Each structure stands twice: as structure tokens, then as C-alpha cells.
Amino acid sequence: MINTSHAGAGEGNRDNDKANDKANDKANDKVLIVTAVEAERDAVLRGLNDPQRFGVLAVGVGAANAAAGTAKALAAGGYRLVISAGIGGGFQGKAAVGTIVVADAIIAADLGAETPDGFLSLDELGFGSASVEVNKELAHKVKAALVEAGLDACLGAVLTVSTVTGTAETASRLAARIPGATAEVMEGHGAAVAAASFGLPVLELRAISNAVGPRDRSAWRVKEALEQLEAAFANLQEVISS
Numbered sequence: 001m002i003n004t005s006h007a008g009a010g011e012g013n014r015d016n017d018k019a020n021d022k023a024n025d026k027a028n029d030k031v032l033i034v035t036a037v038e039a040e041r042d043a044v045l046r047g048l049n050d051p052q053r054f055g056v057l058a059v060g061v062g063a064a065n066a067a068a069g070t071a072k073a074l075a076a077g078g079y080r081l082v083i084s085a086g087i088g089g090g091f092q093g094k095a096a097v098g099t100i101v102v103a104d105a106i107i108a109a110d111l112g113a114e115t116p117d118g119f120l121s122l123d124e125l126g127f128g129s130a131s132v133e134v135n136k137e138l139a140h141k142v143k144a145a146l147v148e149a150g151l152d153a154c155l156g157a158v159l160t161v162s163t164v165t166g167t168a169e170t171a172s173r174l175a176a177r178i179p180g181a182t183a184e185v186m187e188g189h190g191a192a193v194a195a196a197s198f199g200l201p202v203l204e205l206r207a208i209s210n211a212v213g214p215r216d217r218s219a220w221r222v223k224e225a226l227e228q229l230e231a232a233f234a235n236l237q238e239v240i241s242s
């Protein structure tokens with residue numbers, strides 16, 4: 001074996017690798033914010049006064065759309081963090097309409113099996129996990145920044161479902177099965193799985209538009225929730241960009 005003891009060459013290669021890593025770090029410096037619909041995307045954009053540092057996309061309703069849209073954006077490169085954002089439902093006693101919920105857990109609440117003895121999650125079935133880890137330190141910083149800005153914000157588990165809860169019975173069953181359940185949405189888990197597949201951290205931030213429970217569209221406060229979403233991102237740029 002030829003001994004290529006050109007230490008200088010080795011060091012040169014290592015220096016070059018470091019330069020590349022630094023360049024890549026610089027290149028991967030944007031934050032991707034994904035919403036379901038354009039109205040949510042536009043509210044986020046109104047809040048951001050330097051949109052160049054962010055990618056803000058409406059990827060469609062539901063976890064499959066969120067996963068596909070997030071993965072497609074991440075495949076283009078340049079991102080270091082994913083945030084699933086939009087409106088959501090709030091669980092009774094946990095998040096009232098107008099609250100901003102920052103996820104400390106992202107859970108696909110109906111990913112599992114129905115049995116005569118109740119629901120078994122993917123985790124309980126032994127087929128992986130229905131949850132995606134959240135960057136908790138950042139989640140706490142985000143929540144603190146929102147409270148500091150005078151917004152009503154809380155931390156809690158954000159459940160992703162395929163079917164919006166429409167009865168008190170379903171709401172109670174979800175809350176009993178997942179004690180930290182705070183908000184219900186349709187996309188977060190999809191975006192989170194896509195982020196994790198690219199090795200990126202994820203956050204979820206939802207402005208509560210309605211109570212999780214009996215279906216009453218007249219009680220939804222979407223306009224107000226979108227205003228809260230705008231206010232949230234107007235006060236988060238430094239925290240999520242640092």
C-alpha cells in the first residue's frame with residue numbers, strides 16, 4: 001500500500017471540508033413555514049417583515065399534502081428548520097379560541113388500530129411511532145417570545161387527525177387517551193415526518209379558531225385566528241431566525 005503521508009494534503013482536504021461545511025451551513029440557513037391554505041400562508045407573510053429569510057408555502061389540507069409539499073420544498077435544499085403553522089381547534093380547558101398553541105409534541109392521533117377494547121396507537125402496535133419529537137428548547141423560546149409580546153400562548157401536544165372532531169364524545173375520548181392534548185389540526189404530523197426525513201427540527205404553531213367538539217361552523221373564528229397567526233409571526237422572526 002503506498003503511504004501517502006502528505007500530511008499537508010490531508011490537512012488541506014480537512015480545511016477544504018471545513019470550508020464546504022461552513023458554506024453549506026450558510027446555504028442551509030432558511031426556515032420553511034408550511035400552511036394548509038393560502039389564507040394562512042398570507043397571514044404568516046403579513047407578519048414577516050423580511051420574508052427573504054423564510055420559505056412560506058400553502059401545501060394543502062391534510063397530513064399527506066403536508067408531507068408531500070414539505071418534502072418537495074426541502075428537497076430543493078437551503079432549510080434548517082420546518083414550522084407547521086395555521087389555525088387549529090383547541091381542546092376544552094387547554095386552549096381557548098384566540099390562543100396560540102406551540103407544540104411540545106406532534107402526534108398523529110388516529111394513526112393506529114380500532115379494537116373491541118379501544119384504540120391502539122402505532123406505538124402500542126409496535127409499528128414505529130405516531131409522534132415526532134419537537135425541538136423543545138426552541139418551542140419554549142417561541143412560547144416565551146409570544147407571551148413577552150403580550151399574546152395568549154401556551155405549550156401543548158398538537159394532534160393531527162384525518163377527520164375533524166365533530167362530537168363531544170370524540171373530543172373527550174381523544175383528551176382522555178392523550179392527556180396533554182391541547183390542539184387538533186390536520187397537517188402537523190405530515191410536515192413533521194417530512195422534516196425528520198431530512199434530519200431537520202420541526203415546530204408547530206397554531207392559532208385556535210374553534211373548540212374541538214360538537215360541529216358548529218358558526219362558532220368558528222377563522223378571521224380572528226388568522227389575525228393572531230399574523231401577530232405571532234410578527235413577533236417571532238428573531239427567535240426562529242437565530
Ligand SMILES: O=C(O)c1cccc(C(=O)CC[C@H]2O[C@@H](n3cnc4c(=O)[nH]cnc43)[C@H](O)[C@@H]2O)c1
Nearest residue numbers: 036061087088089164165184185186187212215217
Ligand atoms: O365544516 C367542518 O366541520 C369542517 C370539516 C373538516 C375540516 C374543516 C376545516 O375547515 C379544517 C380545515 C383546516 O383547519 C385546520 N383546523 C381548524 N380547526 C380544526 C379542528 O378543530 N380540527 C382539525 N383541524 C382543524 C386544519 O388543520 C385544516 O387545515 C371544517
